[in-house]
Amino acid sequence: MKYEMHQLCEVRAQLEKFNERHACDAQWVESHGARHDSDSQCVIATREGDDKVVGYMIIVPRTCSSDVMCIYSTVVRRGMRKQGVCRAMLDLAKEHYSRFWSVCSISVAPVWLRLGATVKPRQGFYAEYELEINATPVKQWS
Incomplete structure (x- = not known):
């Protein structure tokens, strides 16, 4: 596998082609409180x-009080979970963001419990x- 980090705005079309029904467009980003689309990053596994x-x-x-928070939304093809794809993508993201953050805590929840029925797992994903x-x-974001 190959793992790369990109700005979300640069790869959105590629993601929508991968999974048309997953809301990875500007509305999705805005609804999750990002200040600017250019702030949003994406790790792609190929x-x-x-x-x-x-x-x-x-x-x-996103900014919340004095803390900086980050939401990860992960989608992989069925059968890829056991190959460590999710963990590898997370490791790359943590490595990237460690330049900006000193991580205090990490909480994990199934995405469909947090965000509602529209993001339940679908066929093939x-x-x-x-x-x-x-x-x-x-250090402060520029």
């Missing part, structure tokens, strides 16, 4: 060889979970 997308993790930073990172900024 298969070596044919570069087929097998999963992605949308990362939406598995909406893994949402991770909420409560963190203290190491």
Whole structure:
């Protein structure tokens, strides 16, 4: 597998092609409190060889009081969970954001419990979970 981080706005069309019914458009980002679309990042997992997308993790930073929080929404093709795709994407995201944050706590919940029935797992895809990172900024976002 190959894992890369991109700005969400740069790869949105690719994600929508991967899973048309997953709301990874500007409305989704705005509804999760991102200040600017350019703040939102995305980790994409692709298969070596044919570069087929097998999963992605949308990362939406937002400000809450004095803490900086991040929501991870993960979607992978069925059968990919056991191959460690979700964990590898999370590790890349944590590595990227450790430059900005000192992570205080991580809470995990099934995404469909947090956000409602519209994001229940659908045929061929598995909406893994949402991770909420409560963190203290190491340095301010520019």
